[in-house]
Amino acid sequence: MQMHGRFLAAALALTLTACGAGEPGPAPAVTAAGSPPPILEAAPAVEATTAGANAPGSLPPVVRHGPRDVQKVALTFDADMTDAMKARLRNGAVSSYANLRLLALLETRRIPATFFVTGQWAEQYPDVTRRIAGNPRFEIANHSYEHAAFTGDCYNLPRLAPGEMTGDVDKTFTTLHPYGGRQTRYFRFPGLCHDRAALRALAPLGVTVVDGDVVSGDPFARGAAPVIDAVLSQVKPGSIVIMHITEANARFTDDALPAVLAGLRRRGLEPVTLSELLS
Numbered sequence: 704m705q706m707h708g709r710f711l712a713a714a715l716a717l718t719l720t721a722c723g724a725g726e727p728g729p730a731p732a733v734t735a736a737g738s739p740p741p742i743l744e745a746a747p748a749v750e751a752t753t754a755g756a757n758a759p760g761s762l763p764p765v766v767r768h769g770p771r772d773v774q775k776v777a778l779t780f781d782a783d784m785t786d787a788m789k790a791r792l793r794n795g796a797v798s799s800y801a802n803l804r805l806l807a808l809l810e811t812r813r814i815p816a817t818f819f820v821t822g823q824w825a826e827q828y829p830d831v832t833r834r835i836a837g838n839p840r841f842e843i844a845n846h847s848y849e850h851a852a853f854t855g856d857c858y859n860l861p862r863l864a865p866g867e868m869t870g871d872v873d874k875t876f877t878t879l880h881p882y883g884g885r886q887t888r889y890f891r892f893p894g895l896c897h898d899r900a901a902l903r904a905l906a907p908l909g910v911t912v913v914d915g916d917v918v919s920g921d922p923f924a925r926g927a928a929p930v931i932d933a934v935l936s937q938v939k940p941g942s943i944v945i946m947h948i949t950e951a952n953a954r955f956t957d958d959a960l961p962a963v964l965a966g967l968r969r970r971g972l973e974p975v976t977l978s979e980l981l982s
């Protein structure tokens with residue numbers, strides 16, 4: 704976590720390079736000497752224009768927020784799905800981890816948003832994932848495949864073995880890719896738990912790691928008010944707000960959203976997608 708500041712400048716610089724004016728970056732052209740730079744050669748052409756894409760092989764930058772001199776914020780919604788959550792759906796202990804009322808609010812109010820989707824959530828809710836991907840105001844980002852921990856001591860989540868980390872995240876990209884829409888190379892660690900080993904494991908994937916500077920606390924909140932207070936007391940220009948679309952685990956996010964949006968409007972803060980905030 705101490706690494707954030709160091710990586711932020713690099714993250715912003717890389718993002719500016721990757722998608723500054725929304726135009727494709729320069730092609731990795733063969734130089735006069737005849738050999739392209741090895742890192743670019745390894746990257747498929749499509750990656751160069753994908754939001755959050757970085758040169759595979761380099762340590763992923765970690766972003767906590769966007770520039771503080773723009774009146775914009777990114778609302779991000781995590782779609783967790785652990786094996787334990789799948790079991791609770793199967794045995795009927797809960798009915799849904801997809802907050803459709805929240806999604807409908809974002810749709811009808813035309814609010815840009817970025818969804819960090821786990822592979823297992825997309826598999827559980829293919830129709831909802833398709834609906835998210837089909838909305839031009841929404842972006843899709845990666846929140847791991849099974850929402851397991853990438854470090855020890857991470858909210859009691861079962862821990863991935865070091866050798867499983869790269870495959871877990873890569874498998875999620877493969878799962879999400881067929882849904883199309885605005886796919887990105889943004890990745891958020893489950894529980895935001897990461898260390899240098901976890902970052903190193905993701906280096907081959909060419910991602911940007913996104914934490915956030917406003918934790919809404921919506922999982923397991925006992926009402927909308929604490930979520931509204933948490934967001935509006937912390938939010939600043941350039942903030943990345945972390946919320947959840949996981950219904951049974953975050954029951955009041957939809958109730959909180961209208962007041963959150965009104966509070967942002969009062970502060971002159973416009974919700975935008977993550978890629979717009981970081982461009």
Ligand SMILES: [Zn+2]
Binds near residue numbers: 781783894
């Ligand atoms: Zn999560």
